[in-house]
Each structure stands twice: as structure tokens, then as C-alpha cells.
Amino acid sequence: QLQLQESGPGLVKPSETLSLTCTVSGGSISSRSYSWGWVRQPPGRSLEWIGSLFNSGAYYNPSLKSRVTISVDTSKNQVSLALSSVTAADTAVYYCTTIGVWWYFDLWGRGTLVTVSS
Amino acid sequence: EIVLTQSPGTLSLSPGERATLSCRASQSVPVSYLAWYLQKPGQAPRLLISGSSSRASGIPDRFSGSGSGTDFTLTISRLEPEDFGVYYCQQYGSSLWTFGQGTKVEIK
Numbered sequence: 640q641l642q643l644q645e646s647g648p649g650l651v652k653p654s655e656t657l658s659l660t661c662t663v664s665g666g667s668i669s670s671r672s673y674s675w676g677w678v679r680q681p682p683g684r685s686l687e688w689i690g691s692l693f694n695s696g697a698y699y700n701p702s703l704k705s706r707v708t709i710s711v712d713t714s715k716n717q718v719s720l721a722l723s724s725v726t727a728a729d730t731a732v733y734y735c736t737t738i739g740v741w742w743y744f745d746l747w748g749r750g751t752l753v754t755v756s757s
Numbered sequence: 758e759i760v761l762t763q764s765p766g767t768l769s770l771s772p773g774e775r776a777t778l779s780c781r782a783s784q785s786v787p788v789s790y791l792a793w794y795l796q797k798p799g800q801a802p803r804l805l806i807s808g809s810s811s812r813a814s815g816i817p818d819r820f821s822g823s824g825s826g827t828d829f830t831l832t833i834s835r836l837e838p839e840d841f842g843v844y845y846c847q848q849y850g851s852s853l854w855t856f857g858q859g860t861k862v863e864i865k
Contacts, residue, residue: 676854685845685856685857685858685859686794686802686845686847686856686859687856688853688854688855688856691854698852698853700853701758701853734801734802739804739807741789741790741792741807741808741849742790742849742854743792743804743807743808743847743849744792744794744802744804744847745804745807745813746804747801747802747803747804748801749800749801750801
């Protein structure tokens, strides 16, 4: 059974780049064609899609597109998220997910809280 | 961008009661592209329903999804204590994914 675990700094300064890693266990991400997503949730608020990565390319939330990059490192069995020029509005729990056949988020990591503050 | 509006905002019910949650889209959503999730406090969301009506692995049959076009419904036939939390609908369209604002199902 595939498991996802997000990790990264819990505190990031404004204007810096938020970098998170999703470590995949229970299977090799290069052994089959997985699709990946990142979703975030500001404290007390709803879920917000950040971006999705497929073999065919990446799709990003238009409101974040200029600042976001999602990538995969098959040698490390990891999926990464980079969000540049962060502000306090980027404070949220960040979740790594897999994406199912009909574009739903079927497997989720436990999430990691990132606070943007000086 | 398709906006999803969930209602009610909060549903106060007792265990054993029936829950009906609504998700309305600002534009038509193909039934294949509508999903429901449950999030309990301090936990990640969990997929309940995909393709508007297909239960995910391990989801009991008291959960059912229905709807088409712009109106979708999640029904829980008899609430169990573990069903309380916040429910979100989510859609995919034109390479964009959006979530509703959530319906909180709380114990009355």
C-alpha cells in the first residue's frame, strides 16, 4: 500500500521560497504511471488545489501559476513542491496526493503545516 | 473556473439519522469528474466517492452519491459516530480542480 509523507520547513520568511518534499513509501513511483497533486488548506478554511503533475505535463492553479513548480525525483521516490515569493497568505497545511483515473485525489499524505512569518 | 457551493454550511444531526448534503456547480460538471471527501479534525481528507456515485475502497454502503449537471448530492443513510466531520465536494474541468467550501456535519 502506497504511503505519502510530506516534509519541509515549518517556518518560512516572507519573500522566500517554500520547498516541500513528499516521500513515497510502499512502492516505486517509477514502477507505474502515477499522477501527483498538491493541495493546501489555510487554517480554518477550505481546501485549495495547488497543482497536478502527469507524465504529459503539469497543471497549476492560475492564482499560483507564476510561483509554483511541481517535480518528481524517481531516484529518491519523492515528489516536490516549490512556491516562491511567499506571503502570510501562503500559511497553510500542505498535502501531497495521488490522482486517480477520473481526476480525483485518492491517496493523501498526513499534511505539513507551513507558517510564513518573519 | 467552476465554483462549487455546498449547503448547508452546518448540519446538526444525531447518530442514526439521515444526512443529505448538496453541492451545486456554477457550470455543468461531467458526472465522472465529481468527488466527495470527509475530513476529520486534525486529519487529511479521505476520498469517499468518485465519479459522482462510486464508493472508494473501504467506504461503507451507507454513503451514496448522486446527481448530474450542476446539482450533486451526498447521502448518508444512517449516521455513525465516525461520520462526523467536514465534507467537501471537488470537481475537475479544463485542467483545473476546485473544491467546495465544505459542509460540517456535527453531533446534535
